[in-house]
Amino acid sequence: MSAATPAASTPDGASTPAANPAAEGPSSNTSAIDRMVLEYLRSRGHKDPEKILEEIERSATPSDDQGKQPETTPAHSISQEELVKQLAIFAQKPANPDENALKDGTNVLQELSTMGNPQNIQNLISSIGPVGAEEILSLDPTDKHQGFRELQSWVDGSLDMYRPEFRPILFPIFCHFYLDLVQQGFREAAQDFYTTFSHSLSPIHQTTLHHLSTITLPYHVQTDEVAQRFRSEKYTVRMSRSGFSLLIGWLTEGFGGEPTGTGEGFSGDKGKRGRAAIMRVVNNHLRFDVTSSSTTSVSPRAWEESTGFLSSVVPQTNGSTTDASTYNASKGELKLGPAPIAEELRTETERTLRDQALVDHDPGAQYDIHYARQAPLTGLVSPAISDLPPHPPSFRSVDVKREVEKVRDARKRIRYDPSVLNSANANTPQGAAVRARALPSICAYTFHDVGEGVPCCEFSPDTSLLAAGFSESYIRLWSLKGEKLKGMRSDFQTTSIRDVSSLNKIREKGGSTTRKLIGHSGPVYSVAFDPVGGSASPPRYLLSASADATTRLWSLDTMTNVVAYRGHQNPVWDVKWSPMGIYFATASRDRTARLWSTDRTSALRIYAGHLSDVNAVGFHPNSLYLGTASSDGTARLWDVQRGACVRVFYRHDDIVSTLAFSPDGRYLATAGEDLAIRLWDLGSGRCVKKMTGHTASVYSLAFSAESSLLVSGGADWTVRCWDVKAAGGLPTKARENGATVNGTSDEHPPEKEETTENIETYASR
C-alpha cells in the first residue's frame, strides 16, 4: 500500500495546498510536463479538458485541491506524482464514468508510458501502479463521512440477531477512515469526522479513541504505535456465514440485511465512493473469521472476544492467526493440581505433628498432613516433583515448621460460604449468623502523614511485619508485634563471630518498631516478603520493585540491601515471590516479565509477548505457571520453565492492572481500568464470568483460602466481596450497607447473564 499512496506518504504531497502559493514560479521541468499533459489529453480525444476538471471540482469540497489544473495555471508548480494521478482521473472519467477506476487507470498508465516521456516520469508511473487511480478517488473527505454514516445506519438498522456481530466492524473502519483523513492532510475533516462519530463507539474503545484523537499530523500516523498497528496488522472480525454474506451484499449492491424499507442503499456518486472506501478498508485491513455456527447460537460476548488485533495479541501458532480460544485449546492441558511435597518433608511434618499432639494431650487432633492440603479437584492434573522448578533437595527446619503451621492454620480456618447468603434473610437474627459464615472480617490500616503517596504495602505471611513502599523512594517497615527492628553494626571483625551469642552482640542497640530502608532512586511500586517462613516464622527477606528499573533484595536480619537485580530497562511495576521461595518474577514497563532466582543477578527467563506494559505478575499456587496482566487488555499464563505462553485471556476492554490466582489452582481473576473483574478458568482459558460493580479502577484482588470468596479493593474507596462459585446472573437481592446498588446491569445490557453483583461492599474513607 505504501507505494500506492504517494501523495500522502510524502510530506511534500500533504502540504502541497499550503505550499502552492508560496512556491510560485515556472520551472522548465513543470512546463515540460504541462505540455506533455495537454498533448496527451488531446491525443485521447478530449476537446475540452477544462470542463472535465470543473466537473471533478464540483464533486469535491473546496478544501480539496486535487482538481488543480495544470492547464489553467501553467506556472503552478506541482509534484510530478500528483500530476500523474490527476491525469489518471482525466483519462478515465469521460471514457467510463461508471466503471471501476482500476481497469481504466491501468490503460492510462500504459498509454502514458508508451508516449516516450522523460525517464523520471516513466519511473514514477511504473511505481504508482494500477491502484493509484483508485486512490485518488478516496481523497475526498466527505466520502468517508457519508460512507461511515451509511454503514452505521445499516448496522443499527439490521436485525437484532445480526447487530452484535455487525457492530464490531464499525470501530476498525472508523479508525482507518480517521487515520486516512489525517494522513492525507485533511486535519479539519478528520476532526469533524471524529467528533461526529466517536461518541457512539466511546463506551468500549475509549482509550484507543482518545489516543487517535491526539493524532493530527501525517507524520504522527507514520510514527505512532497504535496507528501503525492499524496500518500494518489485520483487524479480525468474526462473523457468521449469513452475516458475512449480508455485509458483502450490502457493500457490493448497496442493500441487504436491513429491515425492508429502511435502507435505500448507496445513493449517488458520493455514496458509491463511500462504499468504495469501506470496501478498501475491508479488503486491506480487516480479516473476517467466518464461522459456520449460526448467528443465534453464539453469545454477544463471543463476537466481541474474537475481535481485534488477534494476530499480535494472540501468539501465532504454526504461522496462522487464531483467536484466543483456539490458541488456548491448541496448547493442551495444564497441570493445575497442587504442588507435590517431598516425601521426607512430609514424613517429618507428620512426625512433628504427632509429637505435638501427644504433648498437648489431644489425641483427637488430626495430624494427617493431607488435612491441610485440599483434595485435588476432579479434573485437575497434579504435577510431579520433577515438573517443579528445581529446589534444594534437602529441607530445613523452617520448612517443617511452615508445613506444620499450615496444617494448624487449616484446622483453625473459618470456611466462608457465600452461597448461604442467597437463602437467608439478612434482617432476622439468623441472618446475622449467616452473614458471619459468608463474609469476612476486614481490618483496615490507614497511613497518616504520607507525603507523596504509598503505592504499595504488604503484610508478612506471619503478620509480624508491615512493609510499605513510598513514592519518595524508600521502604518503611513496621513491626506489628511491637518488637524493635534491629540491624547489625558495621564495625565488627568477622573472626569474632562464632555462634549465635556473638552474632547477637553485634546487633544494634536500641532501635524502634519502625525502620526505613533506603536504596531505591524512584517510587517503590511493589514489595514482597519471602514465603519460606510461611505463617510459622518471620520472613528473612524482602523484595522491592521500583521505577529506577531495579528490583532489590533486602535482608531483614541486617536490615540492609543485599542485591540489586538489574535487567529491566524500564520501571518495574510488580514483583512476586514464587510460592516456595528462591524464585521470583517481575513485571515491567518494558513489556516483559522476568523470572529470577535470588542467587543470580541476571534474569533466568524473559517472558516476552505482551504488546504493552506488564502491570502485574502472579505465580500459580503450584509454581508451574506465571500469570501476567498487561496494558494491552490481555492476561497471559506462561509456563515458568519453558518460558512459553500457554494461555491468553482475551479480553478486557482496557488496561488489566491486577490479577490473583485462586488457591485451588483452578481460576484466575483479573481486573483493571475497565472496572470489571473477570474470572477465568485456567484449564480452558475461558471467561467464567464478568463481575461489575466497582465505580473506579480496581487495584487489588484476593481469594479466600478455600477459593470461595473473592475480595477486591479499588480507587472508589470500597472493598467488595464476590461469590466465586455462584453461577452469575442477577442474585435475588443485593445488600449493600442499607442502600441498594443496582450493580451495573443497566450499563451492560447484553452481558446481563454474565454479570454478577457483588455480595457485599464496605466503603472506607
Next chain:
Amino acid sequence: MNKQAPKARPAPAKVPGIYKVDSVRDVAESLNLPNLPDAVASALASDVEYRIQQVVEEAARFMRHAKRTTLTTADIDQALRVLNIEPLYGHFPHNPPAFRRALPFPQMQTAGSVYFVEDEEIEFDRVIREEKISMPKGVSWTAHWLAVEGVQPLIPENPPAAPREIDPDSAAAKTSTANGVSGSVFPLTPPSSDRPSPIQSGKQTQQQNVLVKQTLSRELQLYYTRLTSSLLPPTSDPAKRTAALASLRHDAGLSPLLSYLVHWVGEGVVNTLRGGSQTETDGKLLEVYLDVIAALLDNQTLGVEPYLHQILPSVFSILLYSSLPPSNAIHLRTTAAQILAHLLTHYSMTYPGLPTKIVKTLIVGLIDNKKSRATHEGAIRGLMAIGKEALRQGLVNRSGARTVGEKCMPGESSQLVELVMDGLKLIHPPSAHPVPLDPNSSADSELIEKLHATLGDFFAERVVSDAEWARGILSDEASVL
C-alpha cells in the same frame, strides 16, 4: 487524564487543541525566527500537542501504579525520564504553582493575556499571631475494623451508613417531593474530602458561627436538606414530619450532621422568639424544634453530649420565654421541661455541672421578681419536671412561692396559682382529711408565721387550711437545711 471521567470530548473549536498557533509563534520569535508561516506554525502546534499527549499518557501509567487518581508533576517527571527527555526541574508535587491569567492592558483586548505564578505576600504580623502547627511525627498507621463478620461497625473511622430511606411508608412521599432526584438512586460513592460541600443557601449565617466546619458528603447534604424541608414549615404533611423525626430518632450515622442540626434548631428558636412569637404558627414551629431536640436526644447512636451547651439555651428560651403563643404555651413549656428532665437523668453523671446549671437557671427565673409571670410559670414547670427536691429549693427555700404570691391579686385563681399549688402538692401531698392549723396553739402559730415568711401571704393562706401538709412542706425543708 482522569480515566474515570467519561471522555465526553466537547466538540473542539475549528482550531483544534490546547496548544495554540500563537504560542508557537511566540516561541519562534523568542528564538529569533520572525514571520513563521501559518502552515508551519499550525503543524508545529499539532505536533507539540501530540507530544504533550504522549507524555501525559505515559505519566498516567505512573499515576495508576502509584495508586492515585490525580496526575502530579512527579508523574510527568517520571514519564519524561522513561521517554529519555530531560525532566523539568523545579516543580514539586506539593504546592503545585497556580498560574493566573491577567490582561496587561485591560482596555486593549488584542494585547493578549499574560500568565503568572501568584506569589502571595505574607505578613509577618499574621504569621506570628497564627497558631503554630507542630511538626507531624512522621508516617504512621492506624488500624480499624472495616467489617466484622460481614457487618460494618459504626465507628467514627467508617463512613456513616448510607442514609436509608427514612421510612418505608414515607418513601413515596419523599420521592415525589424531591425535585429531580429520585429517592432510591443515591450512588454509594463514599464521602470524599475533595468533593466540595456547597453549604446550603439557608445556612450562610451558620458558616460564621459553626466553629468546626465539617465536610459533609453529598448524601448527607441531601439528607439534611430533605430533613429540614420535611420538618418545616410546620404546616406541611404531618406524616412526613413524623417520618423525619423517626429517622432522627433511630438512624445511625448522623453524627456528622449533628452540629448542623443543633445549630439549625438554635437559630430557628432564636428567630422565632425574636419575631414576637404570638401566632399559632410560631407555636407550631417551636413545637417542631423541641421535637427535633427530643429526637436527637433519643438517638442512641449520636453523641449529643458535646452539644449540650448549645441545646440548653434553646430549651431554656422556650421554657422561660415571657410571651409564648397562648394556645401552645402550656404544651411547649411542659415539653421543654420534660426535655430538661431527660437531659438531667441521662447526662448528669457525665456532665458534672449540669444539674447545678439547670436548677440555678430555673430558680433565677423563678425568684427574680422582675421576670414576667410566664417566666415564673415556665420555671416552675421545669423544676417540677426535674423533681421534688429542686422544686422545694425553688419554691420554698429560695422563696419562689413568695415571689409569685406577691404578684397575685388576693383571691386570684389563675393558672400560675394552680401551678404553684400543684408544685406544693408535689413537695408534700396534702392530707386526705385536712385539719386546719390552729392559730391559737403556740406551735401552730409559729408554723403559720414561718409559712408566711417562706411562702408569702398569698400561698400561706392556702396552705394554712391543712396542718399536715404545711408541716410537711416546712419540715422537709428543715431536714434539707
